Amino acid sequence: MGAGTAAPDVELALWRGFRLSMQTAGCLALVSFVPGFLLRLVYPRWENRVVLGINAVLLALLSILYVASFPFYRQFHANFNQMIFTGANDDLYALFITMVQQYALPVRLAGALLLAWVLWRGLKALLACCRLEDFAEAMVWPRWARYLGRLAFLYVTYLAVLLGIFGGSLGWQTAVDWENAGVTKDDFLNEAILDNPQALYRAYNLNRRMLACNGLDFTTDDIRTLAAWLSHRQPDTDDLDVYLQKSAQGPAADKPKHVFVILSESFANWPLLDKYQGIPISYGMRSLIAEDDTDYCPTFLPNGASTVSAVTGVVTGFADANLYLTTMPEAFAAPYPTASAPQMQKLGYTTNFWYAGPATWERIGAFTQAQGFEHFYSRGDFGDVPGSVWGCEDEVLYEKVLEGLDPGQPSFNVLLNASNHSPYDLDLEAKGFDKEAVRDALPPEHQQDEELLKELGHYWYADRELAKFVRAVKEKCPDSLIVIVGDHGDRYNLDKTPTTYERYGIPFIITGKGIHKGTLLPDAAGSQIDIMPTIFELIAPKGFSYMSLGSSLTRTNRQGVNYGFWITRTAIGKADTVPLVPEPVTEGEEPVIDEDAMQNYINAIRSISWWRAKYGPILDASRLEDR
Incomplete structure (x- = not known):
């Protein structure tokens, strides 16, 4: 309590x-x-x-x-x-x-x-x-x-x-x-x-x-108005794709040869906060964030409460909006226009999805390929490798990715690892985890919690292997761009009654050639639907036409929203309260938001994701009568 x-x-x-x-x-x-x-x-x-x-x-x-x-x-x-x-x-x-x-x-x-x-x-x-x-x-x-x-x-x-x-x-x-x-x-x-x-x-x-789909009570008129508000134009068409169309402002960094988006299992942001820096489980990401070619946004939300929501957010560009996309026939008919893989192909990249687990999980193999990924690799492609029932060990996944990386062939790679997941059965001692050092760094009331120590040990392992992989990629392919986010938080915390921010927040880390401190807006905030727009605005030539619901953390994005929460640089809160109730991101700060703007943003992201994924681009009210 x-x-x-x-x-x-x-x-x-x-x-x-x-x-x-x-x-x-x-x-x-x-x-x-x-x-x-x-x-x-x-x-x-x-x-x-x-x-x-x-x-x-x-x-x-x-x-x-x-x-x-x-x-x-x-x-x-x-x-x-x-x-x-x-x-x-x-x-x-x-x-x-x-x-x-x-x-x-x-x-x-x-x-x-x-x-x-x-x-x-x-x-x-x-x-x-x-x-x-x-x-x-x-x-x-x-x-x-x-x-x-x-x-x-x-x-x-x-x-x-x-x-x-x-x-x-x-x-x-x-x-x-x-x-x-x-x-x-x-x-x-x-x-x-x-x-x-x-x-x-x-x-x-x-x-x-x-x-x-009755959890969202939007009319076609509502969606048209919200889509126009989001795109800063007049509500003069029933074609949602017109409102989703964007034009790149010109590259903010040299176009990389390879782009990586790493969805790291249960990789929460709270261990990276200053108040927990004495606990030796996040040195890998802390050292990476300190490097000159890295920028970091600490106010970022996952697309949903589970891994599959993170996958659908990055793959399709849609927010979690009461739809289970990996089971919907509409998602298998053709890639959505906001899908990441086809748009990266337009920029000249071969597209690969790498998953530590089996291709049958959540139909992830069929789903990602239906959404335009040219190649899908999973545990079945890696042979007899160590791991848990959820997937191979992180170091194995990263080794396979490095083996398959051709320095001369531009590639876009999405990686989904699995080691930081229950049943937390890694042999941490064999991996070099200093449990006693972590125990000594914990508050006295947590020092005998062996289950917590095991969980923190798996975070330590995920952090260490992630940092090693980033260094290996930069060594093999120096002209690479790497984005690191958690797939979700909300699995374990040091505080038994964590704040909303510590419980749900995930990190957004971007590193590579051309990246520097200040690449991201100083007051940036976002969610996983903003990852691809950020990449497009970093690497695409001026005038490149792309489609997205989210927006770039380098240009305009100062808020994020997901299935149940919203976030800014200073405030976070539940998305379904009326009025919105902001909580401070940093203790002692006054959480201030523009209530009307945030409510419009929440409704726009949810309603467009819901309609476009389920009913297509045209706002036709008769479609609702068939539900």
Whole structure:
């Protein structure tokens, strides 16, 4: 819990959660009550067995969810959410191995089943000793008392049904549900208010909204107006591609022979902050940032909460907007005009996508090639190499990229590594990780957290291998441009209640020939859809026509937005609050934003990404009627 959380907040969370769980309890009671009631009418001998059997299954499921919610919260800082459905589209074998290796699945499952058995035995004893029929038969009731008792029972049942339907209330006006339950000022308590079935119900609803594309409530008129605002022109056409058209202002650096965009797994920005510089896990990037041919933007957001969002952002140029592009037929029909690979081909580059994992993950091989990448390389192309279920080790991936790099053939390369990912099973000692030095640098309350030390060790490894790769590329091909970003943050932090900035921020590092301090705007901020526009404005000749939704961090971009947040150089906040509530990026600074401009930017990025990816370039309102 946050430092400012007090007993009244805990009491409010308990009371709110108690009320909401009345709804869950009511639903679960119906599951056994209805078949039990019907059996009592037709075959009473089976009633008790069936009720106990149904409740055995329910208690087992509830116990498993309860035990699973602990590692889930540790990983995602939330009760069950939409990541459940994202995981269902992931590599299920790899997920299973991760749960076994990192989260001790057999032990946790055994503990959950033991808990379920204890609860079931308690339920069985309760039903055996508290039979209403036995109580009624033992008492001699006058007729009026029997009628009064029946009326009281019906009234209590009526109240219980209302409380179950309306989440601890007697009417919908004051009902508690998953959308309005989080009323405390503490994020942890707000998640704790939801019991596990309610959290799953939330995940189901959010996923359904995404699949139905009804999470975005924009009309074609709205999108036209926003697209015109974003492109600084009149809303005089229904063709979105006109608004996405840009012209390069002329190269800000010598055109490189090779361009690299490295999406580094779970590579958060917080270890690069000054307050954590004493922890020896980020020396590689710190030394790189200090070099004269490198510039760094510390206020940058991932495209989404998972790796696949980063991939779609860099590959297609669209923001995460309630669409799962790697599963959409539209994304496989032809490259989007904002796609990175075809536009880099226009500049004379061969396009390659390098992935540490299997080509089948999220259909990444088929997806990237459908979006114009000429070559796709994955773990299956590398032979029998060391790694985890998610992919080969970073050093192996970088070695394969260097082997395939032809200094004389211009190339554009997107790299996606995987080592800094659960189950965090690298042999860190063999890699040279000084765990005791990191332990000594941690605050005393974290020094015995072996899981955290393992996670920090994997960040150290990713950082070291990334720095080695950059040096190797510069040595082999000195005229290269390299962009480094995390695919996402939000996996582990030193602070158990991190600020929004420390939790979600990722670094944007650009290095290579022609880059210098000041290449990026001093107040630059952005997200992954701004990577390619930044590259185009750095290397493309004046007048080069390209298409993008984002904009360059070297020219105009001073804000970023993603699936749930926005950021500037001084402020960050959630994108779905009205009004927007800015939080400071740096403690003690006053977070100031232009509310109207930021809201327009959020809506423009979301609405255009949603419409263009799903419905094409023409704003035709009749398309919405077909949904």
